[in-house]
Amino acid sequence: MDEYNFKKIERKWQEKWNDQSFMENGYSIRGKKYYSLTMFSYPSGSNLHIGHWYNYGPADTFSRFKRMLGYDVFQPQGFDAFGLPAENFAIKHNIHPAKSTQNNIDTMKSQLDSIGALYDWHKTVTTSQKEYYRWTQWLFLELYKNNLAYRKKATVNWDPIDQTVLANEQVLADGTSERSGALVEQKPLEQWFFKITNYADELLSFDQIDWPKKTIRMQEHWIGKSVGATLKFNIDKFDYNIEVFTTRPDTLFGATYLVLAPEHPLVNKITTDSQKDDILSYVKEISKKNELQRTDLNKDKSGIFTGSYAINPINGKNIPIWIGDYVLAGYGSGAIMAVPGHDERDYEFARKYKLSIVQVVDGPDVDIDNEAYCKDGIVINSDFLNGLSTKDAKIKIIEHLEKKNIGKSKIQFKLKDWLISRQRYWGTPIPIVYDPEGNPHPVPDEHLPWELPDDVEYKPKGTSPLGTSNELIDRTEKIFGKGWKPEIDTMDTFVCSSWYYLRYPDNKNTSSPFDKKIINDILPVDIYIGGAEHATMHLLYARFVTKALRDLGYLDFDEPFKKLYHQGTITKDGSKMSKSKGNTVSPDQFIEEYGSDTFRCYLMFMGPFDEGGDWNDKGIKGIYRFLNKLINICNKPNTDTSELKFQKIIHKTTKGVTADLKKIKFNTAISKIMSCLNELTSANSLSLKEKHILIKLISPFAPHLAEELWEELNDKNISIFNHFWPEHDENLALDDTITIAIQVNGKLRGNVEVEKDKDKDSIIELSKQNKNVSKFLDGKSIIKEIYVPSKLVNIVVK
């Protein structure tokens, strides 16, 4: 090759790879399936950013490697095309979202081509197309018919900017919307939910999957299982009772007051007249505060006495009932029994309001005058529980409570059902209609897809845009009868993405979402590569949907993604790239200057794939030099047989690169090839055999250049990716001589080069003779001689 004309080469091979007949030429399917998936993207209309490249480029390198190892690699790509940005864009520019989305997809697709990834484009999906959302609607109806989708009035997270409801997962810790940044409000509305809580326990089992530990931890934490008991407290002078959940029933004798969440329904009913004013103003004050402000109260809990007393069921004592902001309405029953002696929060509250603290657990480092004792120990001051360990006391008291019918053991989850309705336009319509009495009915199959109407007023005004569509209303009445009304909410886009990986393999099926046999053959996904930010949303929803469909008989596996890998984040000057910070780096100028192969290699060379790194403009040059070096080496004259030392270098490199690639260690794999090329520069000539190996080693990293060199030096019409990955010859990969390090008292004093099978004694003898070593031995007595085979000798002297 004369010069590295990457523009020409890259354009040429991107076209050829899109030609299915070329890619099938010489390719025999080798029977081992490999489903390699990256998280599909939202078609935004602007160019690909570094994040896309850092996800898709390395993932493609791994897929190509797997293909060359003989796997039948399935690597699809598609578009998560419903969602707010398209709708907001439509509002702003007055373009129909369907149109702008399609434009964006076209741009995005050609952009994706520039990465040069081997995508099975004939298996693509676009979630906003009716050919796809028809089956998202099917999914909804299947769940609905099987009691896994339901409607209820709920206090929900309302985003006042986007004018829609958000899932809990979309509300950030500070109480703002993940999307719009608005402070989220609480609003009671009729909403659709998926019953993900039915699967809470099974979702906690990660036995079958190879996922990053931190992601598993996050899901565990999100699901939040805790084991304890619920118990009922009667209220003195009232006919109500308060139910609480506790993980420490063993400390019931130490419960000295109850606390209700300010929103608890009994608050109004049990507040005594003397406390009414205080309680009302407190509740009012709390309700004005948003989530952020309430969390900020962290350090300073507040509360008010209701004036009423509950009766501790275990000892009959009257204990005051308070309301307090540290009790959450949304967890458990919204009420707690406070055991200040053995709970930090209750302790703090009790101290502040001078409530009594009773110690009921004893342990080695108890200091009840200064802090709560929250550890296990021996139960005291608790009548029949005295002397038991807290563990045994739990069992015993639950038995007792159950017998007396005042409590029972209970497992509580933090996980809530998945709220899927959205008051927005650009999403999958919920295929439900209401009869004149207001009862919901599924839209029958023959009317699916239940199409998204066109004649809507997009502008958000607090009710769903679909409500403005005359067509939808007419359609509903025409099909179902006068007085029938359509559901006007659409689905959360996470519903679309919860099953797209099931649709790829059978994307053109018009009679079902997918063929069971096809799916069972190719799923689960063997490797799923994407950002860690989806840990508790998409990845949890997808697991739920897979399990639900399994139980409904549509597929036979338990988990969608066998192996999960999170690529790291590429930062700029130490912080995340974002438009608002103005620190984004566009790949375009680097592609222009160095080409796509160089760019993607550089991303992989920067550091470990799962750690990401900080972007530096300068380093990319080294990769460009490296690829040019490869061209120079391939340009060297051909000989029949390469010199032995060069053969050895290449086999050693093959061994190392293969091992690194299997471990997804792209950075070290590339550095090994670099070292290899550095050594090969001194060769006057090389055989084609060695050149072929070299090109293959680089091919997953720089696929365009490799194809071009391959075409030049080998098969004219068969892609290098239809050939097998090279295997190294172990004998050639090993060195004949090895360098042994010589230490005296653990300090390096010299080296000695020996044949690889030299015996221990003669190596030690040779070491002692080393000039620099011997001077550290003079006049000393040798205490110990340590020999680490093929590594080092350590002589210990005194």
Place this chain on the structure above:
RNA sequence: GCCGAGGUGGUGAAAUUGGUAGACACGCCAGAUUUAGGAUCUGGUGCUCUUUGGGCGUGAAGGUUCGAUUCCUUUCCUCGGUACCA
């Protein structure tokens, strides 16, 4: 606070059953080539000293060991996640 990951040259980083710390690359220095610059090539490049050699060095302080980036204890810092879940 809790959970997870991490801290190694001027920079990105290598180094795993504990065995030559800094591979590979950027940058920098010197040389070659060039009218010059750029590009390319060759050599050097952890710090330091009394430099054919030595001392120090993987956030800090201890410990185990013939030998520690690696194992143990204590501690500091950074990043990601989470946040009163009873």
